[in-house]
Amino acid sequence: MIKIPGNISLPKIKNLYSELSNSGEDIIDVYLPKKIEKMDLGLLFSYLQFLATWVRDSRSGNLHLPIHTAEEVEDYLENNEFVYPSIVLAWEKEIVNADGKHIKGDLKNPSKDYFNRMDFFDLKGTSVPIYCFDHDKSNRGLSRHLYKNFRELANETTLGFNLFNAFKKAGDFNKGALRAGIKGSYDDLIAIIHELFANTHEHAKTNELGYNLYPNIRALQLNFHKKPINKFIEQFQDYEGLVQYFNSGFNTNEQGELYLLEISILDSGPGFVKRFKKISDYNLNISEEVEIIKQCLYRHNTSAEGFSGETKGIGLDRVLKTLDGKGFVRIKTGRADVFRDMRNNQYHHHQTAEEIQLNDFQNNSTNDFTINLAAQGTLLSIFYPIEYIKL
Structure with a gap:
């Protein structure tokens, strides 16, 4: 047990x-x-x-x-x-x-x-989870906030309207900080959510061989976190990359507290590696798995036509550009657990996917990746600072 x-x-x-x-x-x-x-x-x-x-x-x-x-x-x-x-x-x-x-x-x-x-x-509380359970055939299976008529994925404009109250709820602890922190960035954050959730719609409802997954979860969480910088560092002391991120000079409130918006997208699909390679076992080395994640991050690589003729995004590369200079993104899929610190390692266009830098979440290395026990699906967690602005 x-x-x-x-x-x-x-x-x-x-x-x-x-x-x-x-x-x-x-x-x-x-x-x-x-x-x-x-x-x-x-x-x-x-x-x-x-x-x-x-x-x-x-x-x-x-x-x-x-x-x-x-x-x-x-x-x-x-x-x-x-x-x-x-x-x-x-x-x-x-x-x-x-x-x-x-x-x-x-x-x-x-x-x-x-x-x-x-x-x-x-x-x-201020946690706002939105779940889609593909095995639930009732109207509770697909969220009305993410889907139109419980079937067709909402476009970015509709999603922005649908999630406005979700952001308000998540920011209940300090509405002024929320408004100031995401002013001018709301559309970009919605673009991130749409891009990532659209990828679950396209790639995470079936297994690597194309068969429907049962049961299956695809979900979004918005959550605001507030604590002193030193408490974040203490919490993640075992993760050098996060310690470095929290030591990178944020604007905090008078109490030394940092506000963070968490945007997490989860699916229990086959994961990047199995989907990309159409394999059912992890019969490749961990560096190859990380290279596949880089391929999925590379510009245009995950783009596709779909959703009633709408062209879906320009790939996960768009997410990195939106987070540039601010955010931290963790990707846990298959046996890999990696991150990109967009504050200390800012975005620039790469000629090839191999040039994209990802760090191991456990040891912070860019070439010695931890072989974790395989996890189902893909988790992308984004930490986006709501930096304090004195009014």
Whole structure:
């Protein structure tokens, strides 16, 4: 069995992959915690990528919730943002309570109520998750904020309109900082979201051989984070690249706090490498995997016609240009976990994909990449500073 820790962190999520890989059990159950103490920067979707990896494992068993009665379900959902997506992603598994009782019947109505509040950006806190579950054939499967008529991907203009209230909700902690911080950048941020989510629409609904994935998650999260620079550095002390990023001279408020907008896009598709190479196993070395990620970042490489004749973007290269001088982007797909610090390593046009610099997320190297245990799908997490402007 695997127990999700209540004090979860990126290193502890990495340990979960080791537990899954090294388990000698024929059936591996997952136990959710009563709560997660702090769902900090980048954690929610990192956890969900692991859960998707477990769901796809042939040994995955039951999902256990730490509740005893039907009356506890609503509070457990309401107070823990990781619970709803965990339940939906694992719906084809057995879901049991702390007494071993099967409780899907108890979960249906509270889950619908939770979805409705989420759909109107009415959840607690400043985290705004928007989920698409391709295996859910109800109108809750594809988000109305990302799709038109629950079928056709919204264009950039429509997406900007649909997500305006999502940004307002995420910025509830300081509306003035939000307005000042993204003034003039809103359309660019929407362009990033559209580009990245359009890639999930095109590349992450089927596996590397073209078969529909079941179950499957594709999702967006907006979240604002606020803490002193030294606390960010302390939190990510094991990640030299992030420490360097947070030491790069941000404008903070009078309390020394930095405001960060997190934009995370997650899918449980085949991932960059399997999709690009149309392979089902990782029978290549890690440097080759990173080169494939660079190919996907290269200008025009992921562009395609689609969506009722609309031309989709100009590739993930556009994302790097939009983040230039400000943002940090992490890409975890397959066995690779890499990043690009657009503040300290600014954008310039590359003649070839091989020239693009990516750093290993664990050791910060540009040529010695860590071989991680394979994760399902792709996670792109963008950290975008909302620098303090004294009014």
